[in-house]
Amino acid sequence: SGTNYRSPHGIPIDLLDRMIIIRTVPYSEKEVKEILKIRCEEEDCVMHPDALTILTRIATDTSLRYAIQLITTANLVCRRRKATEVNTEDVKKVYSLFLDENRSSKILKEYQD
Numbered sequence: 762s763g764t765n766y767r768s769p770h771g772i773p774i775d776l777l778d779r780m781i782i783i784r785t786v787p788y789s790e791k792e793v794k795e796i797l798k799i800r801c802e803e804e805d806c807v808m809h810p811d812a813l814t815i816l817t818r819i820a821t822d823t824s825l826r827y828a829i830q831l832i833t834t835a836n837l838v839c840r841r842r843k844a845t846e847v848n849t850e851d852v853k854k855v856y857s858l859f860l861d862e863n864r865s866s867k868i869l870k871e872y873q874d
Contacts, residue, residue: 793820793828800829806836808847815852823861831855 768774788796794817801808808816812835820828832847834855839847860868 788825790817790821793817793825796825797828797832800832804832804836806832806839806847807845808832808835809849812847812849812852815849819852819856823863827861831859834859 766774768777770777772780794813797813797816797820801813816828816831816835819831831852835847835851838851838854839845842851844851
């Protein structure tokens with residue numbers, strides 16, 4: 762207050778100078794696959810390796826959060842057909858039913874007019 766100086770991100774310069782900046786890098790495909798495996802174990806979801814590969818590709822193309830949400834829904838589809846293992850068709854089905862942020866915004870832009 763009392764100054765016309767605008768600091769980056771709305772953080773006062775003296776505070777910004779004392780902050781530690783932590784550089785982050787995106788997960789590798791191998792790390793994403795391992796995270797998804799762990800999540801499947803936590804949700805008691807048995808997933809076919811090919812389905813896990815597709816889910817990994819979805820996670821790297823969209824977001825890890827979206828792919829993790831697809832695990833639960835793919836498991837529900839699997840149970841509905843009375844199977845014990847989530848296969849590629851289950852993952853593809855839930856991917857077509859539930860849109861990620863980019864596909865959703867693309868559809869909204871198409872129908873905006």
